[in-house]
Amino acid sequence: MLKKNYNTNFKIGSLFDGIGVFPLSASRFGINPIWASEIEKAPISITKRHFPDMLHLGDITKIDGGKIPPVHIITFGSPCQNLSNIGKREGLTGSQSSLFYHAIRIIEEMRCATNGAYPIIAVWENVMGAFSSNNRLDFKAVLESFTNTEIPMPTSGVWAKAGMVRGNEIDVCWRVLDARYWGNPTLPQRRRRIFLVADFRGKRAKEILFKTRELQSFPASGRESRPTSTAASRRSSEKARRKIPVVRPFQERRMRSTAKDKNKSGFIGSFGRTNDPFPTLLAGSVNNFSFWYEGKENEGYIRQLTPLECERLMGLPEGWTAIGNKGEVISDYARYKAIGNAIAVPCAEYIMAGIAENL
Structure with a gap:
């Protein structure tokens, strides 16, 4: 470096x-x-x-x-x-x-x-x-x-x-x-x-x-470094007894447009693949993804990115947007x-x- x-x-x-x-x-x-x-x-x-x-x-x-x-x-x-x-x-x-x-x-x-x-x-x-x-x-x-x-x-x-x-x-x-x-x-x-x-x-x-x-x-973070996402993922895998996590981000804009056009193959493709990057974070959109451990698809779930995760995707210090200058909590919206x-x-x-x- x-x-x-x-x-x-x-x-x-x-x-x-x-x-x-x-x-x-x-x-x-x-x-x-x-x-x-x-x-x-x-x-x-x-x-x-x-x-x-x-x-x-x-x-x-x-x-x-x-x-x-x-x-x-x-x-x-x-x-x-x-x-x-x-x-x-x-x-x-x-x-x-x-x-x-x-x-x-x-x-x-x-x-x-x-x-x-x-x-x-x-x-x-x-x-x-x-x-x-x-x-x-x-x-x-x-x-x-x-x-x-x-x-x-x-x-x-x-x-x-x-x-x-x-x-x-x-x-x-x-x-x-x-x-x-x-x-x-x-x-x-x-x-x-x-x-x-x-x-x-x-x-x-x-x-x-x-x-x-x-x-x-x-x-x-302004106080101390956190492990890189690669290292953090490795440790998470070890704690999960070598279970392999699968993350698939939804291509939300593509999902909506293909659903409107009744494009079945395009709609299925909008669910993303393993190792796909997240779609561009936008000011007015919700960014969802699916998560499960390999072989445990039935135990998976879908959820929205948190503001902290969005900060990480942008390369911002953790919590950069959480608090205002008067100590007020900034809303998630x-x-x-x-x-x-x-x-x-x-x-x-x-x-x-x-x-x-x-x-």
Whole structure:
């Protein structure tokens, strides 16, 4: 594992902050969280608990980027509802996803107020639907917003899962990261997201986003490390006298659509197979799975993931969403929603490690 000690003077601001995944990941690599913008009550309280010194700016539409503390890095996972393949697909013109342009405005205002000194790096995260919404023109608009130059459509008419463009001395790279392949151990959740890095001062975006690197191992709890899921499973098997556990997550969206279409084979397939990853955790969905010991199917059962298990699937420290900044207990409903809207921690850590190395 990488043992490098990160000690930087870099500062980060987080727009559409949610439960503070970008600040959490940044702080692990010596980058100091300075401010955040979020409007949801429970996520704000959760983030305040973990980052009591961080300034909260509130509604992004009311922020003037030239009047807030300048930072080296601005991160934002703008609302995906109008870009997602499961929504109405209004794209960047939709009431929620159009807030992307407020983040771009804030970046431009800060750069104008600091004569181009801040921010140095911007990081954007969003769903795969951003590649295809609005007849694939939305992602073109995203690239043009960062580079302030016209970007041609790819000759194939389809955006690649990874790429780079350059305009007006601004380097922009993007890449699809799937949470199931990240973390230590890897996270058994299928969560494919676009991550874009813009470098306003050089040509380091490709080093940040494409370079292979190993990450430090961080404890799952703020107090002590717990065994990795592999080790924990091994111990559980030993305690169960070598009985082999079988976990099969349900593909809930597929289950509903195939039932509606009366597609019997598709419906049966939605019950999942052994070692299938969990489907993407979503803010408004219930994630169920079946469990039994091999040869004991009749003793198996079906249940819903707990908020703690959802935190583990996202790579969050255990209990990250359980308590607010005033000691109040966060409801399960609010935790499920906040976690479903969050970013997978190992993916964010990979990018923050690259920023710490290359700046």
